[in-house]
Amino acid sequence: MTTPWHHHPAKRIVDIVASATALVVLSPVMVAVAATVRANMGRPVLYRQERTGLGGKVFPLYKFRTMSSEFDEAGREIPEDQRITRLGRFLRSTSLDELPQLVHILRGEMSLVGPRPLLPEYVDLYSHDQARRLTVRPGLTGLTQVNGRNALAWDHKFHLDLVYVDQATPAMDFRIVVSTIASVLRPRGVVAEGHATSPRFTGSMQDRE
Numbered sequence: 001m002t003t004p005w006h007h008h009p010a011k012r013i014v015d016i017v018a019s020a021t022a023l024v025v026l027s028p029v030m031v032a033v034a035a036t037v038r039a040n041m042g043r044p045v046l047y048r049q050e051r052t053g054l055g056g057k058v059f060p061l062y063k064f065r066t067m068s069s070e071f072d073e074a075g076r077e078i079p080e081d082q083r084i085t086r087l088g089r090f091l092r093s094t095s096l097d098e099l100p101q102l103v104h105i106l107r108g109e110m111s112l113v114g115p116r117p118l119l120p121e122y123v124d125l126y127s128h129d130q131a132r133r134l135t136v137r138p139g140l141t142g143l144t145q146v147n148g149r150n151a152l153a154w155d156h157k158f159h160l161d162l163v164y165v166d167q168a169t170p171a172m173d174f175r176i177v178v179s180t181i182a183s184v185l186r187p188r189g190v191v192a193e194g195h196a197t198s199p200r201f202t203g204s205m206q207d208r209e
Contacts, residue, residue: 005168006114006136014173015112019105030099033091037065040087046100051117054137058120059109062100066091095184101140113173114139115161118201125203133161136168146179154201 005011023030034045044065051061066088084092091097104110110117117138123131143160144152152160164172 005170005173006111006165010170011111011173012108014170015105015108018112019102023102023106026099026102029096033064033096033099036087037091041065041068041085050120051138052120052123052134053109053117054134056123056134059104059117061104061117064091064097064100066097095180098140105140109137111137111139113142113164113168113176115142115164116144122201125201129162130158132165133158136165141176141180143176146176146183149183154199 003009037045046062047065047067048060048062050058053059066085067083068085069083088097101110105112114137115133123134126133143164144157147160148156
């Protein structure tokens with residue numbers, strides 16, 4: 001039986017070569033972004049959040065920080081959409097905040113292309129079909145990122161994730177990477193209306209019917 005592309009050793013080799021090359025080539029950009037974040041928002045420069053990877057394994061995902069740490073009079077952190085800074089919006093729209101994840105690809109926690117890694121608390125909310133997204137490594141980019149990003153409804157995002165799980169090929173990965181570059185140059189769907197990124201996943205709408 002032919003090995004699916006997302007489990008093929010060649011895909012892992014592509015990930016290693018691509019992420020290592022990108023880290024070298026983009027290191028001046030990453031240093032500049034880190035310095036700018038430090039100057040505008042102070043420490044920490046990186047934002048850490050647990051995400052779910054292959055087989056449901058949880059790993060700490062890193063991004064460049066895009067939000068300030070602000071609290072209301074009662075000591076509660078104000079909503080995310082009010083804490084994101086002008087610099088943060090720029091970093092998100094250009095996907096520069098995602099560059100530290102090249103290290104996750106090199107370490108094997110992520111792939112260049114695949115479903116985006118989501119929060120561990122979402123796993124118990126997945127339908128049996130949606131849980132199949134955990135059978136592949138999460139990606140830095142994927143079908144969702146080139147077809148509307150956070151402007152898409154959750155059910156549509158999961159549908160695209162499963163299309164990738166079922167149909168991934170080297171040619172599809174190549175098209176997604178090329179489309180991602182185009183999307184970075186002409187960003188759309190970076191945030192869902194009224195949210196810093198997208199609304200929280202609370203279960204599939206199909207499961208409620």
